[in-house]
Amino acid sequence: MDSYNKLVNDLAPRKFGKRGTIWTTLLIVIIIAGIIAYIDQIIKGQVVTNMRDYALWGIYISNFVFFVATSFVGSVTVAVLRLTKNTWRTPLVRIAEIITLAAIVMAGVTIMIDMARPDRLLNLFIHARLQSPITWDVIIVPTSIVLSFLLLYFPLIPDLAILKKHFKKTKPTISKWYGKLALNWNGSKAQKALQEKSIRIIAIMIIPVGIILQTIDAWLFSTTYRIGWDSTNMGAYFISGAFVAGLGALVTLMYVIRKVRGLENYITDYHFDKMGKFLGLGCLTYLYFNINEYLIPIFTAPVEEDIHLNSLVSGEYAPIFWFAQIVGLLLPLFILLFNKGRKPGAMFIVGMMVVIGSWWKRFIIVTPTLLHPFLPIEGVPESWHHYFPSMHEWLITGATLAMAFLIITVFVRYLPVIPIQRTADEQGLVKTPKIVES
Amino acid sequence: MKNRFEVYFVFLAFLSVFLLTMGSQNLLAQDGEKNRIRISANYFKIMDGEAYFDIKASARIDKKNVEVTNIKLTVYNEIIDEKIELGTVTTNMKGESKFVLPKLNEITPDSTHTYNFVVSFNGNESFKRASKSVSIKDANIKADLVVKDSTNYISATLIDVGKDSLLIGETMDVQVQRLFMPHKIGEEFNYTDKNGTILVPVDTDIPGVDGNLTIEVVLNDHDTYGTVKDLVVAPIGTPIVDESTFDLRKMWSPRNKTPLFLLIFPNILIFGIWGLIIYLITNLFKIAKS
Numbered sequence: 115m116d117s118y119n120k121l122v123n124d125l126a127p128r129k130f131g132k133r134g135t136i137w138t139t140l141l142i143v144i145i146i147a148g149i150i151a152y153i154d155q156i157i158k159g160q161v162v163t164n165m166r167d168y169a170l171w172g173i174y175i176s177n178f179v180f181f182v183a184t185s186f187v188g189s190v191t192v193a194v195l196r197l198t199k200n201t202w203r204t205p206l207v208r209i210a211e212i213i214t215l216a217a218i219v220m221a222g223v224t225i226m227i228d229m230a231r232p233d234r235l236l237n238l239f240i241h242a243r244l245q246s247p248i249t250w251d252v253i254i255v256p257t258s259i260v261l262s263f264l265l266l267y268f269p270l271i272p273d274l275a276i277l278k279k280h281f282k283k284t285k286p287t288i289s290k291w292y293g294k295l296a297l298n299w300n301g302s303k304a305q306k307a308l309q310e311k312s313i314r315i316i317a318i319m320i321i322p323v324g325i326i327l328q329t330i331d332a333w334l335f336s337t338t339y340r341i342g343w344d345s346t347n348m349g350a351y352f353i354s355g356a357f358v359a360g361l362g363a364l365v366t367l368m369y370v371i372r373k374v375r376g377l378e379n380y381i382t383d384y385h386f387d388k389m390g391k392f393l394g395l396g397c398l399t400y401l402y403f404n405i406n407e408y409l410i411p412i413f414t415a416p417v418e419e420d421i422h423l424n425s426l427v428s429g430e431y432a433p434i435f436w437f438a439q440i441v442g443l444l445l446p447l448f449i450l451l452f453n454k455g456r457k458p459g460a461m462f463i464v465g466m467m468v469v470i471g472s473w474w475k476r477f478i479i480v481t482p483t484l485l486h487p488f489l490p491i492e493g494v495p496e497s498w499h500h501y502f503p504s505m506h507e508w509l510i511t512g513a514t515l516a517m518a519f520l521i522i523t524v525f526v527r528y529l530p531v532i533p534i535q536r537t538a539d540e541q542g543l544v545k546t547p548k549i550v551e552s
Numbered sequence: 553m554k555n556r557f558e559v560y561f562v563f564l565a566f567l568s569v570f571l572l573t574m575g576s577q578n579l580l581a582q583d584g585e586k587n588r589i590r591i592s593a594n595y596f597k598i599m600d601g602e603a604y605f606d607i608k609a610s611a612r613i614d615k616k617n618v619e620v621t622n623i624k625l626t627v628y629n630e631i632i633d634e635k636i637e638l639g640t641v642t643t644n645m646k647g648e649s650k651f652v653l654p655k656l657n658e659i660t661p662d663s664t665h666t667y668n669f670v671v672s673f674n675g676n677e678s679f680k681r682a683s684k685s686v687s688i689k690d691a692n693i694k695a696d697l698v699v700k701d702s703t704n705y706i707s708a709t710l711i712d713v714g715k716d717s718l719l720i721g722e723t724m725d726v727q728v729q730r731l732f733m734p735h736k737i738g739e740e741f742n743y744t745d746k747n748g749t750i751l752v753p754v755d756t757d758i759p760g761v762d763g764n765l766t767i768e769v770v771l772n773d774h775d776t777y778g779t780v781k782d783l784v785v786a787p788i789g790t791p792i793v794d795e796s797t798f799d800l801r802k803m804w805s806p807r808n809k810t811p812l813f814l815l816i817f818p819n820i821l822i823f824g825i826w827g828l829i830i831y832l833i834t835n836l837f838k839i840a841k842s
Contacts, residue, residue: 243807244814257825264832297840304842312835
């Protein structure tokens, strides 16, 4: 087997083993449980949630914000590393593109789950007002979905043509599908020029679109003037948070895919070390904005904001707040300072800490503020002063996370997670694949 | 045998307690008797407008005052022994109703020029029959805006219509109409002089829409004449400058009044980005064809 064929053989998708089947089955079971809970929510209304007049944005919105943040990985790794000509990105970009698409699609789904009347979804478009941050979100989320799809698809076309040829004899049906998706790719100069040009445009576009997406997400909160959200820091704070959440998700998946697919020769310690430094930079930036967001207001806050900050620092939400700050930010940053902390195993743990910390961070961004309303209602039930998700909310949210994992799993199953053509080009194995018959 | 009687006794005791409890649950039939209804009727007359009764029906049930809703009340003109029906009204959810009287010259007064009315309720399954008699004399107020020494005054004369005589020493309120409560002007008590007239100065700094003030002169809840009111619309106020942003393009306006920068800038972004996305999609077709 020559080097090129070995490369294709290594990187071509392959059937799941026993562990993959159990994993996929588990995801499907979680999704089915979530769908049942969602149907019940539709029938009975959102009374099945623990959202009430005070906490009217609960776990669904914090989960939405988490998905939006995670989708930022496409902008930071694919686009930023491309524009800064960091060639070590090659084995990572496809995974980042898959995470981006899965996360932004699930962000769109999650926001619909939060609607008590999803049958009125079209009203968001029909009665849209450009003054409303909700309308900005309605515009930017579908835009990001389409752009994330194109970000994944354009670099994938040559690989699909390679896979068509690779599976022609062994799996003719799947080969046929790869052929259709490969858009008659034959590696001609004209096709390459079009593809290169398109990827360049997407790489440039995805950065402002990603920043707009994160900023709009931040402005959804900060334009409400609410305590804890009314901050000019919010847009940059969200972008830096998304930087960390996205890279954390990428590092975690890199480790899992590398291990499951046996790609140690392609995703090496060197890549983890580079990603560790990159994530460390993200954590430092995020730490800076956290200091701006929390530490300064602790000394300068008026009474209402002081009550809110106390609930975070030493009150009801202190365990989650400190978990997110220490486990989700400070500890990873500390680990990443050391060479050993940037080894694959340590990086997986760091990635998990960052991702879990990021999820809970969104929860404490959304919920505590809502529990301190502008106009408190007289004689509200005590339970309205607190919020913790109901079983319905946990099941549905669990299902959305499982759906994101399932999308990633399906892509990993059927697509090459490391770009084959680009890797071959970089290793000088082959310049252009042979023209394949359609 | 004795035991059997005890069982019957206990059974009857339980039954009677049960039946008594059932009876007491009916609030409107306290102790099986009908409730007494209270009717109040206040007379109002607007000069060059309508004359009417504000009628209210209430009852005291379980030591609480309760508005009596949806009952039919009949208004009569009483002349010696004869009662002429003028019409009927039904109380609303607040136990209130308004009965607009025909013109007073179509109603017959007694020899003392007093108009006698009876507001009557015929009773129903919950309430006893009840009635309320109201006697009023007709009075007129003639109010005008006068200017003396560059000062604006409201001059108002109170007249007993039946006797065609001026009413002296009566007190009238002068007030500017406002949305929630009238704004009183002048002295606390403005007594009519020997000409049956009051003269109240009006300040020039009272705000009004387009500078117009609607000034009310009111004989308020008088024992003989009821409430009589005359309105004078006078362009002597300070015009209110409309500072409403209702018609302006603001963040809180409807979408047809979106601020221009929000129409232009985001639309440039939206069309720019989607234009490029469409271009990228056409590139996919070009790749497929080339």
